[in-house]
Amino acid sequence: MKTSKRALRRLNSRRMKKKAKRIYFWNDHPEKYADNLAVCSCPMCGNPRKHFHQETLQEKRADDEYKEEIEGI
Numbered sequence: 001m002k003t004s005k006r007a008l009r010r011l012n013s014r015r016m017k018k019k020a021k022r023i024y025f026w027n028d029h030p031e032k033y034a035d036n037l038a039v040c041s042c043p044m045c046g047n048p049r050k051h052f053h054q055e056t057l058q059e060k061r062a063d064d065e066y067k068e069e070i071e072g073i
Contacts (some may be wrong), residue, residue, distance in 0.1 A: 003011075016034040023037065024030035043051040055063070 013034065015024075016037060017031040019037060020030045020034040024033055038045055040046070047066070048054060049056060
């Protein structure tokens with residue numbers, strides 16, 4: 001049985017809200033933090049750009065396109 005995308009999003013939303021209630025149990029409305037559950041900011045959990053000073057794939061592609069555009073002129 002194939003699950004629809006909407007059903008999967010709803011399932012994941014419920015799962016993340018449950019997890020937020022476990023993590024932020026002292027808060028009155030922990031479910032509002034369900035979209036941002038990264039409680040750790042170490043290099044494994046956090047943003048690799050911040051820790052390793054690397055460009056994202058999108059930035060690399062944009063730079064390549066820009067260089068090709070300049071060389072083509």
